[in-house]
Amino acid sequence: MSGNFIVGQYIPGTSPLHKLDPRTKLIMVFAYTIGLFFLPTWLPVLLAGIPLGIAVYASRLPWRYLLLGLRPLWILLVITFLLHLLGGSSTAPPAPEDVWATLGPWTITGTGAATGFTTVLRLAWLFSAASLLTLTTSPMMVTHGLERLLGPLKRWRFPAHELAMMTSIALRFIPTLQEEMDKIIKAQAARGSSWRYGSWTRRAQALVALMVPLLLSALRRADDLAVAMEARGYQGGEGRTAHHPLQMTRIDRWLLIITALAGITIILWRWA
Numbered sequence: 001m002s003g004n005f006i007v008g009q010y011i012p013g014t015s016p017l018h019k020l021d022p023r024t025k026l027i028m029v030f031a032y033t034i035g036l037f038f039l040p041t042w043l044p045v046l047l048a049g050i051p052l053g054i055a056v057y058a059s060r061l062p063w064r065y066l067l068l069g070l071r072p073l074w075i076l077l078v079i080t081f082l083l084h085l086l087g088g089s090s091t092a093p094p095a096p097e098d099v100w101a102t103l104g105p106w107t108i109t110g111t112g113a114a115t116g117f118t119t120v121l122r123l124a125w126l127f128s129a130a131s132l133l134t135l136t137t138s139p140m141m142v143t144h145g146l147e148r149l150l151g152p153l154k155r156w157r158f159p160a161h162e163l164a165m166m167t168s169i170a171l172r173f174i175p176t177l178q179e180e181m182d183k184i185i186k187a188q189a190a191r192g193s194s195w196r197y198g199s200w201t202r203r204a205q206a207l208v209a210l211m212v213p214l215l216l217s218a219l220r221r222a223d224d225l226a227v228a229m230e231a232r233g234y235q236g237g238e239g240r241t242a243h244h245p246l247q248m249t250r251i252d253r254w255l256l257i258i259t260a261l262a263g264i265t266i267i268l269w270r271w272a
Contacts, residue, residue, distance in 0.1 A: 009175045010138045015060040016251075017136045022145030024252040029133050031259050033126055038270045042118040045125070052125055052132070059136050069131045070124060077120045084116030134171060143168035148246055169225070173218070180217050184210055 012018075017025075032051070039045045056063060070077075086106040100108045134142070143164045150160035188209065 009134060011061065011135050013060060013136065015058060015136070017055060017059040017132075020255070021246055021248045021252045022137050022141040023149055023246060024248065024255055025133055025137055026142070026145050026149060027256060028259050029129050031263050032129050035263060035266050036122050036125060038266050040270070042114050042121065045118050045121045049121070049125055052128055055129075055132055059132060061135060065135065066128050066131055070127065073123070073127060077123060080123065081116040081120050084119060085112045087112065139168045139171045142171065144246060173221070176221065177214065177218060181210070181214055184213055
């Protein structure tokens with residue numbers, strides 16, 4: 001695996017999760033994402049990690065892959081929690097019994113802590129679900145599944161194939177850019193320059209020196225890809241057929257039924 005950023009990377013396998021139809025996995029991840037935002041408090045969001053854990057078990061992938069994948073997000077998660085903890089969840093003055101402590105202009109409340117914990121859990125679950133999707137589904141199958149799901153919109157001239165292709169290319173570029181960034185960081189470290197050490201001013205300057213060659217490399221790779229696609233006569237999805245047509249199994253259908261029932265239950269419980 002390339003670095004610690006696992007979104008966009010695919011690990012071949014024969015697990016039950018690998019064998020699922022890509023449309024099933026896409027629908028389940030989408031429904032899981034929507035469902036997380038319908039859950040109002042931290043306890044239901046925490047329990048939403050159970051189906052994610054079952055999916056990880058069914059994928060037969062080591063847990064450390066997802067844990068390593070969360071490492072690049074730890075700063076975002078910490079900042080998100082602190083913003084809710086120190087800022088509260090509303091502009092109204094907090095109830096006296098809800099106040100934990102006062103630090104200058106900031107008031108730490110139980111409601112703010114609960115909201116921050118809930119938001120951090122949502123982000124962690126969402127990122128883990130997206131990572132699990134790409135780890136068990138090849139970019140080609142993601143493209144094929146997304147195109148089939150968006151296929152009915154073609155009658156209204158919606159560019160389903162083009163959107164699916166753009167998504168696939170973006171997923172493929174994530175690990176490629178990660179490898180390129182690692183090479184640039186090592187090359188700059190060998191020259192005595194690093195954005196991880198020194199004052200904030202020096203780090204900012206070193207970060208600019210890192211992003212400029214990375215951006216140029218991305219543009220160069222995009223141009224090479226465009227030339228290669230034109231040389232092969234690529235003209236979009238018009239008239240294209242699949243070498244391995246997608247076909248849902250009984251397990252796929254049952255999982256979709258369970259997903260639909262879970263979604264209906266959450267909606268009814270949320271608005272009851």
